[in-house]
Amino acid sequence: xxxxxxxxxxxxxxxxxxxxxxxxxxxxxxxxxxxxxxxxxxxxxxxxxxxxxxxxxxxxxxxxxxxxxxxxxxxxxxxxxxxxxxxxxxxxxxxxxxxxxxxxxxxxxxxxxxxxxxxxxxxxxxxxxxxxxxxxxxxxxxxxxxxxxxxxxxxxxxxxxxxxxxxxxxxxxxxxxx
Amino acid sequence: xxxxxxxxxxxxxxxxxxxxxxxxxxxxxxxxxxxxxxxxxxxxxxxxxxxxxxxxxxxxxxxxxxxxxxxxxxxxxxxxxxxxxxxxxxxxxxxxxxxxxxxxxxxxxxxxxxxxxxxxxxxxxxxxxxxxxxxxxxxxxxxxxxxxxxxxxxxxxxxxxxxxxxxxxxxxxxxxxxxxxxxxxxxxxxxxxxxxxxxxxxxxxxxxxxxxxxxxxxxxxxxxxxxxxxxxxxxxxxxxxxxxxxxxxxxxxxxxxxxxxxxxxxxxxxxxxxxxxxxxxxxxxxxxxxxxxxxxxxxxxxxxxxxxxxxxxxxxxxxxxxxxxxxxxxxxxxxxxxxxxxxxxxxxxxxxxxxxxxxxxxxxxxxxxxxxxxxxxxxxxxxxxxxxxxxxxxxxxxxxxxxxxxxxxxxxxxxxxxxxxxxxxxxxxxxxxxxxxxxxxxxxxxxxxxxxxxxxxxxxxxxxxxxxxxxxxxxxxxxxxxxxxxxxxxxxxxxxxxxxxxxxxxxxxxxxxxxxxxxxxxxxxxxxxxxxxxxxxxxxxxxxxxxxxxxxxxxxxxxxxxxxxxxxxxxxxxxxxxxxxxxxxxxxxxxxxxxxxxxxxxxxxxxxxxxxxxxxxxxxxxxxxxxxxxxxxxxxxxxxxxxxxxxxxxxxxxxxxxxxxxxxxxxxxxxxxxxxxxxxxxxxxxxxxxxxxxxxxxxxxxxxxxxxxxxxxxxxxxxxxxxxxxxxxxxxxxxxxxxxxxxxxxxxxxxxxxxxxxxxxxxxxxxxxxx
Numbered sequence: 022x023x024x025x026x027x028x029x030x031x032x033x034x035x036x037x038x039x040x041x042x043x044x045x046x047x048x049x050x051x052x053x054x055x056x057x058x059x060x061x062x063x064x065x066x067x068x069x070x071x072x073x074x075x076x077x078x079x080x081x082x083x084x085x086x087x088x089x090x091x092x093x094x095x096x097x098x099x100x101x102x103x104x105x106x107x108x109x110x111x112x113x114x115x116x117x118x119x120x121x122x123x124x125x126x127x128x129x130x131x132x133x134x135x136x137x138x139x140x141x142x143x144x145x146x147x148x149x150x151x152x153x154x155x156x157x158x159x160x161x162x163x164x165x166x167x168x169x170x171x172x173x174x175x176x177x178x179x180x181x182x183x184x185x186x187x188x189x190x191x192x193x194x195x196x197x198x199x
Numbered sequence: 200x201x202x203x204x205x206x207x208x209x210x211x212x213x214x215x216x217x218x219x220x221x222x223x224x225x226x227x228x229x230x231x232x233x234x235x236x237x238x239x240x241x242x243x244x245x246x247x248x249x250x251x252x253x254x255x256x257x258x259x260x261x262x263x264x265x266x267x268x269x270x271x272x273x274x275x276x277x278x279x280x281x282x283x284x285x286x287x288x289x290x291x292x293x294x295x296x297x298x299x300x301x302x303x304x305x306x307x308x309x310x311x312x313x314x315x316x317x318x319x320x321x322x323x324x325x326x327x328x329x330x331x332x333x334x335x336x337x338x339x340x341x342x343x344x345x346x347x348x349x350x351x352x353x354x355x356x357x358x359x360x361x362x363x364x365x366x367x368x369x370x371x372x373x374x375x376x377x378x379x380x381x382x383x384x385x386x387x388x389x390x391x392x393x394x395x396x397x398x399x400x401x402x403x404x405x406x407x408x409x410x411x412x413x414x415x416x417x418x419x420x421x422x423x424x425x426x427x428x429x430x431x432x433x434x435x436x437x438x439x440x441x442x443x444x445x446x447x448x449x450x451x452x453x454x455x456x457x458x459x460x461x462x463x464x465x466x467x468x469x470x471x472x473x474x475x476x477x478x479x480x481x482x483x484x485x486x487x488x489x490x491x492x493x494x495x496x497x498x499x500x501x502x503x504x505x506x507x508x509x510x511x512x513x514x515x516x517x518x519x520x521x522x523x524x525x526x527x528x529x530x531x532x533x534x535x536x537x538x539x540x541x542x543x544x545x546x547x548x549x550x551x552x553x554x555x556x557x558x559x560x561x562x563x564x565x566x567x568x569x570x571x572x573x574x575x576x577x578x579x580x581x582x583x584x585x586x587x588x589x590x591x592x593x594x595x596x597x598x599x600x601x602x603x604x605x606x607x608x609x610x611x612x613x614x615x616x617x618x619x620x621x622x623x624x625x626x627x628x629x630x631x632x633x634x635x636x637x638x639x640x641x642x643x644x645x646x647x648x649x650x651x652x653x654x655x656x657x658x659x660x661x662x663x664x665x666x667x668x669x670x671x672x673x674x675x676x677x678x679x680x681x682x683x684x685x686x687x688x689x690x691x692x693x694x695x696x697x698x699x700x701x702x703x704x705x706x707x708x709x710x711x712x713x714x715x716x717x718x719x720x721x722x723x724x725x726x727x728x729x730x731x732x733x734x735x736x737x738x739x740x741x742x743x744x745x746x747x748x749x750x751x752x753x754x755x756x757x758x759x760x761x762x763x764x765x766x767x768x769x770x771x772x773x774x775x776x777x778x779x780x781x782x783x784x785x786x787x788x789x790x791x792x793x794x795x796x797x798x799x800x801x802x803x804x805x806x807x808x809x810x811x812x813x814x815x816x817x818x819x820x821x822x823x824x825x826x827x828x829x830x831x832x833x834x835x836x837x838x839x840x841x842x843x844x845x846x847x848x849x850x851x852x853x854x855x856x857x858x859x860x861x862x863x864x865x866x867x868x869x870x871x872x873x874x875x876x877x878x879x880x881x882x883x884x885x886x887x888x889x890x891x892x893x894x895x896x897x898x899x900x901x902x903x904x905x906x907x908x909x910x911x912x913x914x915x916x917x918x919x920x921x922x923x924x925x926x927x928x929x930x931x932x933x934x935x936x937x938x939x940x941x942x943x944x945x946x947x948x949x950x951x952x953x954x955x956x957x958x959x960x961x962x963x964x965x966x967x968x969x970x
Contacts, residue, residue, distance in 0.1 A: 039321055046320075055240035056233020060393040060443070061475040065894035068393060096233035109231040113223060116860040119868065120698025121230030122393040122443030128231060149635045156903045159894065161393050161444050162698050164867030165902040167860075 026088050028052060029098030035085070044088045045069045045080035048095060056096040056125045060159070067158035070126035071095045077133045096125035099132060107182075108132045111175035112168075119162035127158045131172045135179055142183075145176040217711035218922060221860035224703045225720060226696075237441035238413035239397035239472045246399065246468035247276055249454070249461045250323035252313040252330050253480055254305035257339035257515075257550040257887025261303055261312070261332060268329040269315060274322040276465045278330065280313045283460065286429030290452055292419065292555070296355060297516040299427050299456050305334070306354055306515035307552055308888050309480025316461040316469050339550035339887035343512035344489060346547040354515060354548035361513050361546040362521040364528035366816035368600045369539030375495025375503040379575045383492070383568040384953040386881035387512075388485035388872075390557050391899050394443015396481045397472040400458035407434025408459045413442040415449040417693045418729035427456045428463065435459070439723040445697035446872070447556030448482040450734055451518050479892035483518045483555030484882055486511040486546065488527070490568035500580050500590045504539035505532045505572075509565065511546040511554070518555030520546035525667060526561030528816060529601050533569040534611045534660040534826055535591040540600040542816075550887045556734055558872060559661065559932045566659040567954055570937035574655075574944065584656050584941070585619045588612075602817040605824055607925075608915035610852050614828035615658060617850035617911040624832055624846045627652050638834055638841035640903055649838040652845070655941025658828040659933030662821040663926030664737040664805050671737070671822075672804045674728030675705075675745035677753050679713060679789075680796035686776055686789040687717035688750075694723060694730030694742035699928060700861040701738045705746050707858060712750035713757075714773035715789065728802055736825065736926025739857055744921040745803035752799035760792045806919060823917060827851035827930035829870065829938035832906075835946040840958025842878055842943060844904070847935060850911035854925030859912070866931045867908055873935030875900050881955050 024047060025034040035051040045062065048054045048071070058068035062081040069080040072094040080095075099106040108131045111117070118124050134154040138146045146154070151172050160168060216222035229235035266278040281288065281302040288302065289295045301312045313330050317323035340352050346359040353359060398412030407430060414420050417437045425435040442449070454471040461469040473481045493506045509527050513520035528544035557563075577587040592611035598604055632647050639645055665671035676691040688709040696702040706718040723730065730742050758771045761778045765771075770781035777785040778792060809818040832845040849866055856862045879898040883890040891897045916923025936954060944951050947961060959965030 039319065041321060049240070050242070053242075054233070055236075055242075058237070058393070058443075059239055059395065059472065061894045063475065063893060063895065066393060096231075100232055105228075105231065112231050113227040116221065116223075116864055118224060118227045118230045119700070119864055120392070120394065120442060120444040121226070121235060122237065122698075124230050125233045149633065152902045153635070153641070156901050159393065159899060159901060161391055161446070161872075161899060162868045163864055164869075164871035164900075164908065165905045166867045166908055167864055168902065 022086065024085050024089050026091050026093055028054065028093045029095060038085050040086060042085045043081050044083040044085050047085040048080060054095055054097050058122055058125055060122060067130060068123050068126040070129040070158065072129065077130055096128055099128065106132060107175045107179050108135065111171040111178065115167050115171035115174050117163060117167040117171035123158060123160040127155065127160065127168060130155055130158050131175065134172070135176055139176050139179045139183065145180050216707060218707050218857055220707065221858055222703055222707050224700060225706060226702060235441050237394050237443050238411065239395060241399040241411055241440060241470060243399065243401065243468040246470050247316050247318055247465065248320045248323045249314060249316050249458050249469045249471040250320070250327055251311050251457060252327045254301065254308060254310040254312055256305060256334055256336050257308045258337045259305050259334040260337065261301060261305065262335055263333040264313065265331040266313065269326040272322065272326045272329055274318040275315060275326040276467065277316045277461055278313060278326065279460055279464060284427060287426040290423040290427055290456065291517055292451055292519050293521050294517040307550055309552065311457065314457045314461060316465050341549055341551055341887045343510050343547050343549055346549050347545065354550060359548045361517050361548060362524045364524050364544045364811065364816060365814060366528050366531065366540055366542040366600050371541050373495065373504040373539040376498050377576065377579050378493060378495045379572060379579055380493040381572060381575060381952060383490045383571055385488040385564045385567055386955055387487040387554065387884060388557060388876050388880050389479065389882050389897060390446035390448035390482065391897065392444030392446055392448055395473045395475065395478045396453040398440060398454060398458055399468055399470045400462035401468045402462045402466050405434060407436065408462055410435065410437045410455060410459055411440040412437060412455055413440050413449060415445050415695050415697060415734055416732035417695065417723060417725050419732065420452060420455055421725050423452055424455050424459055428459055437725045439695055442695060442697040445733060446558045447560065447734060450556040450732060451483050453481045475894060476892045479882065479889060483553045485557035486513060486523055486554040486564065488564035490564060492568050492572045494572045494576050496576055496580065500582050500587045502535055502537045502591050505537050505542070507531055507542040509544040511544065512549055512551055513546045514549055514551045514553035516553040518553050520555065523555065523561040525811065526662060527565045529599065529820055530562045530660050530662065531565040531569070532600055533566060534593050534609065534658055536593050536597050537600065542600065551884050552882065552889060558869065559929050560735065562659060562661045562933050563936065566657065566933045567937050570657045570941065571952065574941050585615050588615055588658060601811065601820055603819045603821060607823065607917040607919060608852060609824060609826060610913060610915055611658060611826055614826055614850040614852065615656065618828050618830040618848045619656065621830065621848050621909060627834055636843065638836035638843040639839065644839055644841060645836050650834050650836050651946040653833050653835060653942040653944070653946025655831045655938050655945055656829065657934040657936065657938035657941060658826065659930060661736065661825045661929045661933055662823065663825050664735055664740055664822040666808050666820045666822065668808050668810045671731060671741065672802050673730045673741040673745040674800065674802045675742065675749040676727055676798065676800040677709060677746065677749035678796055678798040679753050679757065679793060681790055681793050682717065684790060685717060686715045686793055687719065688713050688715055689719050689721055690746055691721040691727050692723060692730045692742050692745065693725060693727050694738055695733040696723065697733050699733065699865065700858060701733065701742060703861060704739055704743055704857055708743060708746045709750055712747055713754055715776055736928040739924055740920055740926055741803065741805065743924065745801055747921050748803045749799045749801040752801060753797045756797040757789065757792055761786065823920060823925060825925045825930045827934050829934045831938040831942040833939060833942040833946060835943055835961065837947060837961065840961035844874060844906045844939060846906045846909065848909040849931055850913065851930055852913040852915050852925060853927050854917045854920060855914050855923040856912055857922060857924055862912060862927055863910055865927045866910055869928060869931030870908055870935045871900050871905055873932045874904065874939060876954055877936045877939035878955055
């Protein structure tokens with residue numbers, strides 16, 4: 022079958038897709054976007070997390086046909102013309118990347134957390150919220166400490182930037198949530 | 200970072216990302232943007248997909264194999280069996296005993312029997328379904344201790360004992376005032392790296408093959424692959440593809456020979472990617488162990504003797520069982536001074552899944568047993584568990600039960616004091632707590648009622664580098680040249696970056712030694728000499744040592760050029776991209792000395808080791824010892840048997856923190872894997888069959904399972920090691936497990952002799968399986 026969708030803002034079409042293929046397989050093997058990872062392919066590890074119409078999903082659990090006509094954003098689509106997304110930059114700065122196989126899924130999921138909190142004008146998430154939202158993303162290298170550091174750092178930077186943009190930057194705000 | 204460094208500083212001034220600094224990973228940007236090419240991401244025009252047919256039985260005779268229907272399937276390009284292996288039919292790290300494809304029998308569930316290549320993974324799966332194999336099932340041998348009995352069926356012709364290591368020290372008949380004994384069990388743990396076994400084999404015009412694969416040791420792969428393909432080694436060229444974690448599971452071959460066979464047969468590039476379920480059958484696991492220990496001590500707590508008997512279930516093939524057994528034996532009494540030791544460790548063949556390397560490598564199993572014994576002894580003496588350990592702690596100058604003198608820092612007592620001296624997390628209070636911090640979490644199983652807090656300690660010992668006289672080396676080529684008029688260093692080794700940060704460290708060393716900022720770490724491949732394995736916590740030591748040695752030779756070439764250009768300046772160095780005189784400061788830009796590139800290739804070895812005496816286990820078998828200690832604080836829901844680890848504190852001596860951020864990452868990650876073994880991780884095998892080959896049923900710690908971790912990193916330089924460093928990766932995995940179990944014991948008063956601890960062990964509502 023033929024599957025057309027928007028991926029990272031671009032209209033794409035995959036030909037000769039077998040009906041049993043997942044969105045993950047089509048992204049990785051037919052559309053040249055292997056950033057979403059194939060660690061378990063049964064929805065347990067979160068390494069293939071992508072946005073499907075603005076909701077984070079495991080791409081391995083979505084049949085390719087279900088994605089037809091819809092909007093997909095993968096880790097490859099998060100960096101903008103201005104550079105890396107704040108979450109990507111924070112993962113680098115905090116040392117949250119080791120082997121990196123969990124990283125794309127964690128970055129999309131953490132991006133979602135911050136979109137729903139700081140970006141929406143809310144407070145920075147506390148550790149309990151961060152842990153709950155990232156509970157579906159397995160990492161085998163880091164023990165999660167530096168992943169927590171990275172998400173706290175990205176949240177603090179976003180909050181500081183938002184405060185600065187609003188012309189009311191307060192000293193110390195960037196440390197909230199540490 | 201705390202502690203003091205007595206390491207000699209680099210002879211050149213540090214750059215902003217040199218040795219000792221938290222330099223960022225050179226591959227981090229690619230990894231956060233999804234552009235980093237892992238072994239499962241590779242793609243070539245015209246490539247086809249390989250797949251593996253595996254035995255459903257743990258022990259069976261193969262009566263017949265019919266591949267006709269599979270071959271006739273449209274889209275199927277090849278079906279290969281044992282008869283199609285052109286070279287050596289078996290492979291193995293230490294003994295070549297494992298068939299590339301099974302011939303007349305299978306010895307474990309999941310053993311490869313046939314391979315196919317097809318135009319789509321689904322076609323390949325259907326082709327596997329059309330292969331007809333006739334098996335006569337046999338009763339599998341699944342009990343490691345039963346395998347030792349003379350009447351037991353033999354898994355291999357040579358008998359069921361892979362290796363028996365004996366340690367004999369002092370008086371075998373020593374007696375003591377207080378004696379405690381116990382039998383302990385360790386379940387089968389999986390490395391559970393996230394990046395599945397995978398790679399791409401590309402047939403070459405010369406009749407050879409190029410393989411891009413995730414592995415821990417390119418040259419060991421090549422030796423085995425070339426032998427099985429019947430090709431000279433120079434016709435098998437292996438390049439490291441991106442590695443999604445390793446932890447020991449990529450030491451043995453998985454799909455390497457299979458993909459190459461299919462590529463050579465079809466003339467097409469062949470990609471193989473294991474599913475998670477297949478991955479559980481596609482690599483070796485941590486040896487399950489049964490450990491019987493008897494400790495004798497004087498009334499003051501000083502250990503008088505340890506007697507121990509350890510049986511490791513090696514499963515169907517040898518893998519690295521011989522080395523695992525040596526570690527469990529030589530490190531088997533822990534970091535303590537004991538005058539009289541009698542220890543036997545046997546690794547045996549069974550029809551269970553093959554076991555081999557996993558982070559900690561034999562030291563993990565022993566540590567759970569000896570630390571459990573130390574707690575038991577402390578209780579018997581009425582002593583604080585930390586105090587008992589401190590009274591028996593080894594130190595620099597202590598003698599191992601092998602007779603080897605520990606000739607660098609062994610701060611066992613200090614590490615214990617560090618973790619025990621830390622402030623405790625706030626006490627649990629009342630029934631109005633945030634349930635996210637309670638056992639069971641948001642499952643809402645308790646609001647604090649029935650929850651008891653416990654504190655426990657563990658300390659472990661690990662060898663670093665390869666042991667027992669093994670010729671352990673690494674090779675590095677460093678080339679200093681001009682790129683766009685600026686000096687830049689290329690560093691080339693065959694050492695595998697598996698996530699640990701070796702690729703970062705190589706750049707840090709080159710920057711520090713050569714005084715340049717621009718360093719490129721060339722992709723690892725077999726066009727250069729071996730880098731040895733990314734295991735045994737050895738790569739910072741070995742490949743770090745090789746890169747430093749190559750840099751020193753390159754630097755000497757530059758200084759020689761400088762002495763020619765500036766006669767009379769004897770005290771020259773390189774720093775900040777300049778040639779510097781101690782007397783007159785900067786003399787010239789390095790660029791001015793690099794009209795010709797400077798290059799050196801060095802093969803670097805650690806100091807030699809000795810084999811163990813086969814009767815007494817005496818010998819200077821190890822290169823370096825490393826130590827870590829943990830304190831665990833847990834809350835236990837005694838009604839449901841659920842455990843919440845509240846905090847883990849770790850103290851570890853790393854000799855020199857080459858990259859402090861990466862060191863912390865190793866300690867965090869190692870500690871997490873030890874928590875997994877303590878509380879949740881076990882491949883459950885019944886009748887030789889794996890019952891839980893998925894991340895649904897084999898649980899690894901999530902971010903909700905991991906507590907905050909408090910670290911104390913000591914830097915007590917080892918004068919024998921490059922930069923004074925001590926291997927970091929394994930020690931934290933070893934001591935976190937017993938610390939957590941000790942904390943559960945402290946909370947519940949239960950004996951808990953088996954890991955992972957399960958809820959029914961705590962509630963007493965179910966049988967202790969195998970216990």
